[in-house]
Amino acid sequence: MTATYEQTLELARRTVTDVRYPVVKTYTFDPIWVLYDRVLRIDPAHPDDPARDRFYLSKGHGPSAFYAVLAAKGFFPAEWLDDIASPHSRLGSHPDATLVPGVEISSGSLGHGLPLAVGTALGLRATGFTDTRVFVLVGDAELDEGSNHEAIQYAGAVGLANLHVVVADNASGTVGWPGGIASRFEVNGWSAATVGLTDHDALYRSFTEPHPDRPRVTVASAMLGPH
Amino acid sequence: MREAFAARAAELIDADHGIAIVLAEISADLFQDAAAAHPDQVINVGIREQLLVSVAGGLALAEMRPIAHTYAPFLVERAFEQIKLDFGHQGTSGVLVSVGASYDWAEGSNTHFSPRDVALFDTLPGWRVFVPGHAAEVPPLLDRAVRSDQGAYLRLSLRHNSTRHGRNDGSLTVVKEGTRATVVAVGPLLDNALAAAADLDVTVAYTNTPRPLDTAGLRDLAARTGNTVVMVEPYLEGTSAAIVSRTLSDRPHRLLSIGVGVEELRRYGTAADHERLHGLDAEGIGARLRGFLAV
Structure with missing residues (x-):
């Protein structure tokens, strides 16, 4: 199926997963929607094309938004959304890459997606897919995990330009990041921008901003409204 | 290595x-x-x-x-x-x-x-x-x-046997034949196990592929040695006990596990010293074998 933004958002809201986290399941919706609608070069008819862009949902909690966008873009039937996490469903409360078409990594344990994305970005470069990009979405509280900081330091130091991190920032971390999240990336040599979480044009501009010699981060902040 | x-x-x-x-x-x-x-x-x-x-x-x-x-x-x-x-x-x-x-x-x-x-x-x-x-x-x-x-x-380890052994297909390789037990030596502990078993009536088999363990080979060797098995492993003692037990679950059998102890020794010295402290030198393995076989 192909669906509009509004129809897809409705798909995300109708899913039954994540009753513990009613807000969590849709706050990542806008950046994921903009990526799949306007940025990523992925053909649902050829989900294994080695040259495809990769999207790694690292923050596996609350995947309803992700599932809804994948269904809207035709990776699997929208009916799958109606029995998420049932014993017969391929869609769990954490996505499983071996079960769901279009899901690139199995996630749910925080702090794995970004380090995996570093490896994939290196691998794509080594195997000649130099135009292929790896986007990885993390949550702001997920950045507490030290494994992310190993990845941020290393990717910045080696100028991993085919890597793009999207931080969905709803200020959910208890301790937080004094001075802002973007500064943690910038000090490690990343290109960075902080934009409104639901500002589609700003998200698009940041996702497509050239960064030829370094990785890039887009901090999509719930504290900034659309312009 | x-x-x-x-x-x-x-x-x-x-x-x-x-x-x-x-x-x-x-x-x-x-x-x-x-x-x-x-x-x-x-x-x-x-x-x-x-x-x-x-x-x-x-x-x-x-x-x-x-x-x-x-x-x-x-x-x-x-x-x-x-x-x-x-x-x-x-x-x-x-x-x-x-x-x-x-x-x-x-x-x-x-x-x-x-x-x-x-x-x-x-x-x-x-x-x-x-x-x-x-x-x-x-x-x-x-x-x-x-x-x-x-x-x-x-x-990989700094510990090693004097010569290479084993085929490259993961199977157990018989190095010495006997009747009272099958002693499976893993990797660098083969030389010590062989020295320990020199005057004992036991089969000594070698593997450098402990996973998957050659369970078919082990069943065959065990059947010829009274379903009595000794695992000599250069890592935590008993690591393979569950696999051996499962492999022989349809027969009465005996198993002795020899390996590295779980206690923190807080001792320095050399690797050879630690091999001895864990009872994994020829003398230590020999003592365990003789006790197990009551000889």
Whole structure:
């Protein structure tokens, strides 16, 4: 199926997963929607094309938004959304890459997606897919995990330009990041921008901003409204 | 063994651009030439072991064959969740190669000891474990590990037997024949086990492929030796006990497990000293065998 933004958002809201986290399941919706609608070069008819862009949902909690966008873009039937996490469903409360078409990594344990994305970005470069990009979405509280900081330091130091991190920032971390999240990336040599979480044009501009010699981060902040 | 591994890995990288090695400073000096020739295939992430394993997982997702290498406790214990989630849970696999083993750097003490590693791999599906007993066994084992789509853990050690043993197909190799028990010696403990069994009426069989254990071969040997089995393993004592028990569950059988003790010794010295302290020298193994067989 192909669906509009509004129809897809409705798909995300109708899913039954994540009753513990009613807000969590849709706050990542806008950046994921903009990526799949306007940025990523992925053909649902050829989900294994080695040259495809990769999207790694690292923050596996609350995947309803992700599932809804994948269904809207035709990776699997929208009916799958109606029995998420049932014993017969391929869609769990954490996505499983071996079960769901279009899901690139199995996630749910925080702090794995970004380090995996570093490896994939290196691998794509080594195997000649130099135009292929790896986007990885993390949550702001997920950045507490030290494994992310190993990845941020290393990717910045080696100028991993085919890597793009999207931080969905709803200020959910208890301790937080004094001075802002973007500064943690910038000090490690990343290109960075902080934009409104639901500002589609700003998200698009940041996702497509050239960064030829370094990785890039887009901090999509719930504290900034659309312009 | 480490030099044999590095030399063979460099050849593999040179021959196949789909293979990459990931390092965390350890052994980087052995890969300088390979890194200069193939900078995209030799990746040193610095002292970041979580990243080491995850990068290997990410390379596998990009359909490369990764070899991740560092000191055993940092590779297997510090980054264990990365091993669990960033390969099998993703539907991929990789090759992990460690140095240090159970007590190679005895002066370094418990921070650098890894007797638990093989037991940890037994908690995950699909991993093969290779424990060479001699440097000459390393290249063919590495080739097997790399030319497969299954996960493999290659456990290198400074301890070794005087000569190479074993076939390269994972089967148990009979080194000495007897009737009272089958003694299975894993990797570098074969020489000690043979010396311990020299005047005992037992079969001694060798393997450098403890996972998957050659259970068919073990059943056959056990049937010819009174279903009496001794496992001599250079890692945590009893690591293979569950597998042997399952293998022989349809028969009355006896099992003695000889391996590295779980206690933290807080002793320095040499690896040979620790082998003796754990009862894994010829004298210690011999005493356990004679007690078990009541001879």
